[in-house]
Amino acid sequence: MIGLISATAAGAAARDRLAAAWPDRTRVYEGPVGDAVRAAFAQCEQLVCFLATGAVVRLVAPLLSGKAADPGVVCVDEGGRFAVSLVGGHAGGANELAAEVGELLGAEPVVTTATDAVGLPGLDTLGLPVEGDVAGVSRALLDGEAVALRAEVAWPLPPLPVAAEGAYTIRVTDRAVEPDGREVVLRPPSLVVGVGASRGAPAEEVLGLVEDALREAGLSAASVAELATVDAKAGEPGIVEAARRLGVPLVTYAAGELAGVEVPNPSGAPLAAVGTPSVAEASALLRGGELLVPKRKSAGNPAMATCAVVRRPGRGRLAVIGLGPGARDLLTPRARAELRRASVLVGLDQYVDQIRDLLRPGTRVLESGLGAEEERARTAVEEARKGQAVALIGSGDAGVYAMASPALAEASDDIDVVGVPGVTAALAAGAILGAPLGHDHVSISLSDLHTPWEVIERRVRAAAEADLVVTFYNPRSRGRDWQLPKALAILAGHREPTTPVGVVRNASRPDESARVTTLAGLDPATVDMMTVVTVGNTATREIAGRMVTPRGYRWQEGAE
Numbered sequence: 001m002i003g004l005i006s007a008t009a010a011g012a013a014a015r016d017r018l019a020a021a022w023p024d025r026t027r028v029y030e031g032p033v034g035d036a037v038r039a040a041f042a043q044c045e046q047l048v049c050f051l052a053t054g055a056v057v058r059l060v061a062p063l064l065s066g067k068a069a070d071p072g073v074v075c076v077d078e079g080g081r082f083a084v085s086l087v088g089g090h091a092g093g094a095n096e097l098a099a100e101v102g103e104l105l106g107a108e109p110v111v112t113t114a115t116d117a118v119g120l121p122g123l124d125t126l127g128l129p130v131e132g133d134v135a136g137v138s139r140a141l142l143d144g145e146a147v148a149l150r151a152e153v154a155w156p157l158p159p160l161p162v163a164a165e166g167a168y169t170i171r172v173t174d175r176a177v178e179p180d181g182r183e184v185v186l187r188p189p190s191l192v193v194g195v196g197a198s199r200g201a202p203a204e205e206v207l208g209l210v211e212d213a214l215r216e217a218g219l220s221a222a223s224v225a226e227l228a229t230v231d232a233k234a235g236e237p238g239i240v241e242a243a244r245r246l247g248v249p250l251v252t253y254a255a256g257e258l259a260g261v262e263v264p265n266p267s268g269a270p271l272a273a274v275g276t277p278s279v280a281e282a283s284a285l286l287r288g289g290e291l292l293v294p295k296r297k298s299a300g301n302p303a304m305a306t307c308a309v310v311r312r313p314g315r316g317r318l319a320v321i322g323l324g325p326g327a328r329d330l331l332t333p334r335a336r337a338e339l340r341r342a343s344v345l346v347g348l349d350q351y352v353d354q355i356r357d358l359l360r361p362g363t364r365v366l367e368s369g370l371g372a373e374e375e376r377a378r379t380a381v382e383e384a385r386k387g388q389a390v391a392l393i394g395s396g397d398a399g400v401y402a403m404a405s406p407a408l409a410e411a412s413d414d415i416d417v418v419g420v421p422g423v424t425a426a427l428a429a430g431a432i433l434g435a436p437l438g439h440d441h442v443s444i445s446l447s448d449l450h451t452p453w454e455v456i457e458r459r460v461r462a463a464a465e466a467d468l469v470v471t472f473y474n475p476r477s478r479g480r481d482w483q484l485p486k487a488l489a490i491l492a493g494h495r496e497p498t499t500p501v502g503v504v505r506n507a508s509r510p511d512e513s514a515r516v517t518t519l520a521g522l523d524p525a526t527v528d529m530m531t532v533v534t535v536g537n538t539a540t541r542e543i544a545g546r547m548v549t550p551r552g553y554r555w556q557e558g559a560e
Helices: 009-021 033-043 053-063 094-105 134-143 203-216 237-246 255-259 268-274 280-285 333-341 349-358 373-385 404-410 425-433 453-465 483-492 554-559
Strands: 002-006 026-028 046-050 072-076 082-087 108-110 130-132 147-151 168-172 183-186 191-197 224-230 250-253 290-297 305-311 317-322 344-348 364-368 389-394 416-420 441-445 469-473 500-505 513-518 531-535 541-543 546-548
Touching: 002 009, 002 033, 009 026, 009 046, 009 094, 033 046, 033 053, 046 094, 053 072, 053 082, 072 094, 082 094, 094 108, 130 134, 134 147, 134 168, 134 183, 191 203, 191 237, 191 280, 203 237, 203 290, 203 305, 224 237, 224 280, 237 250, 250 255, 250 280, 255 280, 280 290, 280 305, 317 333, 317 373, 317 404, 333 349, 333 389, 333 416, 344 349, 344 373, 349 364, 349 389, 364 373, 373 389, 373 404, 404 416, 425 469, 425 500, 425 513, 425 531, 441 453, 453 469, 453 483, 469 483, 483 531
Parallel strands: 002 026, 002 046, 046 072, 082 108, 147 168, 168 183, 191 224, 224 250, 317 389, 317 416, 344 364, 344 389, 441 469
Antiparallel strands: 072 082, 130 183, 191 305, 290 305, 469 531, 500 513, 500 531, 541 546
8 A cells, every 4th residue: 555645735636646546556644744654654565755855754764663664655846856766765665666656747756776776676676585695795786896696596587797706696596595794695486395184284284394394405495486285175274374374375286187297106095085196296296397305294193294395497588579660759668677677688789779778787688680580589588498587679569570470489388478569660650641550451561581472462462352451561672672563553453543652661760751642653662671651441541641541431432
């Protein structure tokens, strides 16, 4: 819950905008400002104060107890120009809140935490349990000192400017180790504990068994991601309570699924009881991994619980990102966030240049020239399979004549794949031309590098006969100068010579050019690979220099 406090009419107006936009996230505190701040500080996870920063500092200073417990506090000035992260930038989420508030109110977010100010991810904001000298290692990163990364467990992390060796260390491990003096230990959720239990098994027996197994194997309970068991035990009180005390979810599987898992220690008892020869080992191993602790029984007499521990490899993450047509303001916020999240960037060199300034320090860039699409796709997938957080970029929308298709053809289910949509060339050109895509439309690439011309020609002919608005991608190059005239000729057999045609080159870029001509008047020699050609249907009209395709055909019938 976010507490909202204001003192003036202008502040109340901005406050109410936030309350209206986030009705389920916010609570307005009325009355004297001091009382309101104190109440919100005690009751909310975050505060947005429409007050002077000095006033807020004086009000919250006596309430502060520590960065792990204090709520995040954001201040918005009287003019609504700045949203300042004042307290709890990392742990309290104030930096992210300042960005959200700024986006909604049109204010500039201001962060004062050192790592965020220079684009480094905070070690305590990675979503992983963290121990050790966070301040010292963070300071070393900021000062450019050598910080070594020791990844004992492969896990996708955001970019960090690390080295092979250094006086300071970031250690990624699920082992029960104590951090050294100049070390930060990050604990990834890499361990899965499979559990089985007899009816009525006490929670203390289940939990004690799990804790003993982890301790004797030298594993950290902070890296346990989940407890797993058979569906028949989904409501077993001892297992449910053990998961609650460990602070992890309980996941369950059907007995038939577990019965198909090969395990080292099958048994007839669970087969007779729940229909699978293994519960603990099979439920831990079902989604793959390394068996670190084979099935073991609790110390009770009789033993009422079993457990097994598996280390699952960190799943790499591949974000396939569409950068849009080129203008920075047409790059989506989601694309920006994914670019900053990735530790490895793969892309065409000229597209990398477009967004290089948005990357965090330490991002590894793998760029190549034109004509290496399949190689880039393979490289991105291979990096993700190593457990990296990878961004694969393309222009427009990555799923339209771009990198998503070859990448997903390479990817299997051993990595996570995220698609980030972008503004396509057809949409960017359509917005410049007016409204040419107001009715059914189709995009066709005239490049025959990957598609035989006979197939392309058949598609153009079908679009012509169906009276679809057609956008041509890759219309003409030095080595392909006859395809566009041929395609236009096919369309001309079904449309009037006066049919509007829009020609847009470098849509949204500084050297953008656009014109509206006709099917008869278009000179193909004026078109190149940086151009998008949109041919209207029989209802498309030029109005005030703009292409307009009506949403229905009544306009055309009325005109006739």
